[in-house]
Amino acid sequence: MAVAARRERERTARREAILDAAQELIAEQGYHGMRMDGVAETAELSKGTLYLYFENRDALCAAVATRLIDRLLPFIESALEDASTGLDAVQRLLQKYYDFTEENPHHFRFAIEWLGAGERMDDSTEAFQIYRGRVGHMLSLVVASLQRGQTDGSIRADIDPLPQAIQLWTSFLGVVMVGLNKEAMAQRIPVPVDLEQLVPLHLDGVVRALSSGGAS
Amino acid sequence: MAVAARRERERTARREAILDAAQELIAEQGYHGMRMDGVAETAELSKGTLYLYFENRDALCAAVATRLIDRLLPFIESALEDASTGLDAVQRLLQKYYDFTEENPHHFRFAIEWLGAGERMDDSTEAFQIYRGRVGHMLSLVVASLQRGQTDGSIRADIDPLPQAIQLWTSFLGVVMVGLNKEAMAQRIPVPVDLEQLVPLHLDGVVRALSSGGAS
DNA sequence: GTCAGTGACTGACTTGCGGTCAGTTTGAGG
DNA sequence: CCTCAAACTGACCGCAAGTCAGTCACTGAC
Numbered sequence: 001m002a003v004a005a006r007r008e009r010e011r012t013a014r015r016e017a018i019l020d021a022a023q024e025l026i027a028e029q030g031y032h033g034m035r036m037d038g039v040a041e042t043a044e045l046s047k048g049t050l051y052l053y054f055e056n057r058d059a060l061c062a063a064v065a066t067r068l069i070d071r072l073l074p075f076i077e078s079a080l081e082d083a084s085t086g087l088d089a090v091q092r093l094l095q096k097y098y099d100f101t102e103e104n105p106h107h108f109r110f111a112i113e114w115l116g117a118g119e120r121m122d123d124s125t126e127a128f129q130i131y132r133g134r135v136g137h138m139l140s141l142v143v144a145s146l147q148r149g150q151t152d153g154s155i156r157a158d159i160d161p162l163p164q165a166i167q168l169w170t171s172f173l174g175v176v177m178v179g180l181n182k183e184a185m186a187q188r189i190p191v192p193v194d195l196e197q198l199v200p201l202h203l204d205g206v207v208r209a210l211s212s213g214g215a216s
Numbered sequence: 217m218a219v220a221a222r223r224e225r226e227r228t229a230r231r232e233a234i235l236d237a238a239q240e241l242i243a244e245q246g247y248h249g250m251r252m253d254g255v256a257e258t259a260e261l262s263k264g265t266l267y268l269y270f271e272n273r274d275a276l277c278a279a280v281a282t283r284l285i286d287r288l289l290p291f292i293e294s295a296l297e298d299a300s301t302g303l304d305a306v307q308r309l310l311q312k313y314y315d316f317t318e319e320n321p322h323h324f325r326f327a328i329e330w331l332g333a334g335e336r337m338d339d340s341t342e343a344f345q346i347y348r349g350r351v352g353h354m355l356s357l358v359v360a361s362l363q364r365g366q367t368d369g370s371i372r373a374d375i376d377p378l379p380q381a382i383q384l385w386t387s388f389l390g391v392v393m394v395g396l397n398k399e400a401m402a403q404r405i406p407v408p409v410d411l412e413q414l415v416p417l418h419l420d421g422v423v424r425a426l427s428s429g430g431a432s
Numbered sequence: 433g434t435c436a437g438t439g440a441c442t443g444a445c446t447t448g449c450g451g452t453c454a455g456t457t458t459g460a461g462g
Numbered sequence: 463c464c465t466c467a468a469a470c471t472g473a474c475c476g477c478a479a480g481t482c483a484g485t486c487a488c489t490g491a492c
Contacts (some may be wrong), residue, residue, distance in 0.1 A: 003460065007468080014469095032336040036450060046471045048452075057450065115393055115401075120248040136407060166409055167391065167417045174390025175383070177328075191352060193382055201383045209421035219489070223439080230440090252479060262442045264481075273479070 015053050018043050023064050023107070030106045031061070031113065059125035065110045066127070069134040072100045076141060086149020087210055091203055093145060094172050097138075098179065098199050105180050111135075112177050115170075139165055149210070156212045168206060175202045231269050234259050239280050239323070246322045247277070247329065275341035281326045282343070285350040288316045292357060302365020303426060307419055309361060310388050313354075314395065314415050321396050327351075328393050355381055365426070372428045384422065391418045 021042035025034045036057055040047040054060040079096045083089035101108045114121055123132070142165035149155030175198055178185055182195045237258035241250045252273055256263040270276040295312045299305035317324045330337055339348070358381035365371030391414055394401055398411045 011469095030336075035448090047450090048472070049470055051451070052469075112393075115397070120246075139407060162407065162409055163413055163417055166394075166411075167414055167421065170390045170394040170414065171387035171418055171421075172390065174386045174388065174393065177390065178382075178386040191355060191378065193378055195382075197379055198383055198386065201379055202387055205383065205387075205421070205425035208425040227440095251477095263479090264443070265441055267480070268440070 014045075018045070018050060018053055018060070019064055019067060022060055023067070026061075026064060026106045027104070031109045034061075036060075054127065055125045056122060058122040059127040061110050062123075062125065062127040062131040065107060066131045066134055068104060068107050069131075069138065072097070073134075073137070075100065076138075080141065080145065083145075085152050085154035086145050086147070087154035087207060089145035089148060090142065090155075090168065090210065091207060093141060094168070094203060094206070095199070097172070098176055101176055101180065108176070109180060112173060112180075115173065139169060142168055146210075153212060155210050159210070164210075172202065172206075175199060227269075230261075234261070234266060234269055234276070235280055235283060238276050239283070242277075242280060242322050243320070247325045250277075252276075270343060271341045272338055274338040275343040277326050278339075278341065278343040278347040281323060282347045282350055284320060284323050285347075285354065288313070289350075289353070291316060292354075296357065296361065299361075301368050301370035302361050302363070303370035303423060305361035305364060306358065306371075306384065306426065307423060309357060310384070310419060310422070311415070313388070314392055317392055317396065324392070325396060328389060328396075355385060358384055362426075369428060371426050375426070380426075388418065388422075391415060 018039065021039045022034060025038050025042060029038075036047055036050060039060070040050055043050075050060070054063065076093055076096050079092040080089050083092050114123065122128070143161045146155060146159065146161040146164055150157050150159070150161070179195060179198055185195055234255065237255045238250060241254050241258060245254075252263055252266060255276070256266055259266075266276070270279065292309055292312050295308040296305050299308050330339065338344070359377045362371060362375065362377040362380055366373050366375070366377070395411060395414055401411055
């Protein structure tokens with residue numbers, strides 16, 4: 001039965017084609033501008049077919065986000081290898097996350113939507129479980145970097161890595177959220193400010209807060 | 217023409233009634249659960265009437281949020297008066313903001329929606345200009361506290377108050393965003409963690425980052 | 433007293449979009 | 463050829479925001 005194998009390949013290919021279409025539209029029109037009708041049109045399928053591959057819109061978005069994290073992870077992992085200390089690793093990790101986010105501004109809004117959403121996003125789908133796993137992996141990299149820093153002495157010994165990782169992650173998300181909308185923010189925040197320096201400023205604060213030695 | 221004055225009062229009262237209805241529904245069902253039909257029903261008006269008082273849903277939400285900030289501001293301002301130093305003031309300001317947010321969990325999601333929203337939220341309405349002004353006022357309190365800290369020596373002299381205030385504000389928003397959804401987060405974040413300590417942990421980091429002296 | 437004018441209000445309707453499902457097409461196996 | 467199943471289709475549904483032509487109630491001029 002080589003047929004079944006080919007069917008499976010074709011199914012995977014279709015799925016990828018739908019993801020490509022969705023990703024393209026998200027990049028063009030933003031997360032909210034992406035419409036299921038548009039995805040169907042772009043992927044040259046009917047709308048109903050989309051629902052044979054993804055339970056609903058949120059599941060499709062989760063799958064797109066998962067693919068993006070999978071592309072980001074190698075960069076982050078290599079950045080961690082280049083780091084001289086654990087403290088340096090934390091800094092590089094966050095910086096890489098932000099750089100990648102800046103290149104894919106619309107997609108990562110998904111993560112923010114999810115966190116900001118109280119109830120409205122459907123995170124019960126299988127696609128979402130997978131996404132959740134990737135988030136966990138990202139967090140574990142932060143935890144590992146913190147532990148590494150405690151071992152090499154660059155990070156204070158009295159911190160608890162897991163809660164601290166979550167604090168780093170959530171506070172950084174706020175910064176990224178604003179950084180994502182630099183142009184819009186300029187009008188949005190009712191004072192003139194150079195948002196370009198926001199991320200370096202935040203990272204500086206992170207280093208000061210974590211550092212075992214005196215601040216530079 | 218006492219008639220015009222009475223008409224004006226009645227108009228204001230209607231507007232307040234609509235705001236009350238909207239706020240009640242947001243508190244009950246969350247920001248996304250609030251429906252214009254529901255607001256009309258609760259306020260004992262027809263839906264069309266709502267649009268005589270508010271340009272659209274977003275404008276109505278902005279007006280609700282504005283009212284809430286107006287209730288929060290006195291608390292924050294008295295907290296600033298109680299503060300012993302500028303550094304202490306920053307800490308108290310953020311803490312009060314979080315406490316109030318925790319009591320009104322749904323409403324402040326509006327701020328997050330707005331910041332996280334790339335394009336979808338209509339912030340061109342008059343109600344939104346007013347809301348924007350309140351946000352600016354909040355920010356100015358942070359700036360003032362930072363300057364106070366630099367004067368009394370509790371905060372490093374080399375920081376630039378305005379960008380730093382924005383960094384403080386945005387990073388804290390990320391923490392609040394997660395703190396708002398404590399219950400949901402427990403399932404959402406794929407690791408077990410006590411989110412209750414997230415805010416204190418963050419505030420500790422803020423103090424370490426801003427402090428002119430050594431960390432405690 | 434009455435009646436035209438004005439602002440407040442109404443609710444049926446339109447629109448946009450996520451999601452559904454009964455029916456059609458395709459192609460492998462007999 | 464015929465049969466069966468999987469893939470696919472697109473007309474349709476429900477929901478909620480937003481619109482607008484029409485009604486109502488009060489006011490003040492005559």
